[in-house]
Amino acid sequence: MFFKMRKYLPFLGLILVMSSCNEYQKVLKNEDVKAKYELAQKFYEEGDFKRANRLFEQIAPKYIGKPQGERVMFFFANTYFERKDYNMAGYQFERFIKSYPKSEKVAQASFLGAKSYYKLSPVYSLDQTDTDKALVKLQTFINMYPDSEYFDEANKMAKELTTKKEKKAFEIAKQFNKLGHFDYSFLTPAMAAFDNFISDYPGSIFREEALYLKFESATQYALNSFARWKPERLANAKTAYNVLKKQYPETKFEEDANKLINKIQEEMGAPVSNEDKETK
Template structure:
C-alpha cells in the first residue's frame, strides 16, 4: 500500500494479507531548535515552554513504527494532531494513527481515526485505505454465529461503502470478497434463529427468518438449506402450495443438492411433488432476481 507522501519506509506488518509500504515524508536535516514557544506564568515570572515541531513528532512516530512499537507510534501520531491540528503533518498523522492502532489491535481507536480521515479528507489518495481500515477493523471482530452479529453488519456496510466510493482502488477486490463473507455470517445467524423456531414448532417465526435469507442473501452458501427449511415450515402449516414452490425452486436451481432430496422426500411422503405456484412470493422473487426459476 502506498500513502500519498514521499519516500517509502518498509514496515514489517501487513493488513489484509498485503505487505504495506508506508510512504512517508522523512524530514531531512530537522532543526530541533526551530520550535514554537508557549508561555506560562510561574510565581510572577514567565517561563518558556518549548513545543516540538510537528515534523519532529511525526518522524519520531515513524521510528517507532519501524521498530514495531505500534501502540507508542499511535500515541505519537495522535500527539501531532493534538498539538498541530491545522498542519499538513496532522493529516499524515491521522492516517498513520489509524494504521498503527489497527496493527496493535486497538480497533475502536483505528475506526475512530480512519472515520475522521474519510470525513475530513474524502478526496485524498489515502481515503480508500482509511475506509478499508474501518471495514477490516469490524471484520476482525466478527464473532461466531452463536453471538451477536452487529460487527458483521457494520463490516458489510463499510466494505460496501468502499466498493461504491472507491471502485477502482487497490482494496476494492479484497473488499468484495470479504463483503460476501460478512453477508454469509449474517445469513448464518438468520438460519440459526430460524432452526430454533422450527424446532419449537413456531413456524411463522421460522418462515420469517428463512425468508430473509432467501430474499437478502441468495449468493451465500445458506440459500439451499433456507429453501428446504421453507418447504418444511410451509408443509407443517398445511400450506402445501408454498411448500411445493420452494421445493421446485430448490430443485430447479440446485438439482444435485442433498437439501432438494430431503424436500422431495418430504413432499412425496404426502403424495405431492415439487410444483411452482406462479402467485407465490417465492416464484416472483426468483423470477425478478434471476430472470427465471
C-alpha cells in the first residue's frame, strides 16, 4: 500500500504548491489587511521571505500607529535582509529604529542594519563609502549595546572593515612608492601618503612595512636630489631610518634598510661601520 501511495507523492506536493500559490495570489489582490497579515506571518515563519516581503510591503502603511505595527515593520525590514537586498534592509531597519526607539527589537535592528552595510562593503580597491557607513553603524551599536549577544560579532566585523580601509590607504601609498622608481616626482606624495597612513592607523598590521617604505621613498628622493637640496633630504631619510629602528629594532626589513642607510652615510660623508659593510 505504501509503495502504491509513494508514486503519487510528487503529484500531492505539486497540488499543495499550486494551492499555496493560488491562496497567495488571492490574498495579494484582495483588500483584507488581516488576511494579508496572517499569510505574511505564515510565509515569514516558513522562510518564504520573498512572498512575505510582498505582503508586508502592502500592509505596513496600514499598521502605522497600531499595536502590530512594530512587529510588521521589523519583519518587513528583516525580509529584505534575508533576501540579501542589503540596501533596502539597511534603510528599513533605520526606519524601524526611528519609529520604535523603545522597542525590545531596537538592539537587534541596530545590529542588522549595521550588518546590512557591512555586507555592502566592497573590496578594498573600490570606493569605501558603504564601508565608512557600516563602521559608523557598527561603532554606534558597540557603544550602545555592550551587553548584546551580537557584540562580539559586531566587533569582529568592525575590525575587518577597519583593516580593509587600512589596506586601501596603504596600497595607495605603495603605488606612489612604486611609481617613484620610474618618476621621482611621485616620491613626495608617497612620503606624504605614508605619513598620513602611519598617523591615521597607529595600530595597523602594515605599520612596520609603511615605516620601511617611507624610509625607502625618502632615501630615493634624497639620493636623486640636486646638490643644494641633498643634505637636508639625506638628513630626513636618516631620521626615517631612525624611526623605523626605534619602533622595530629587529625589523624584518633589516637587510634592505641597512643597504639604504649605508648609501645615505656615504653621501653624507660619514664612515661606514664594518658591520654595515657586511650587509651591503
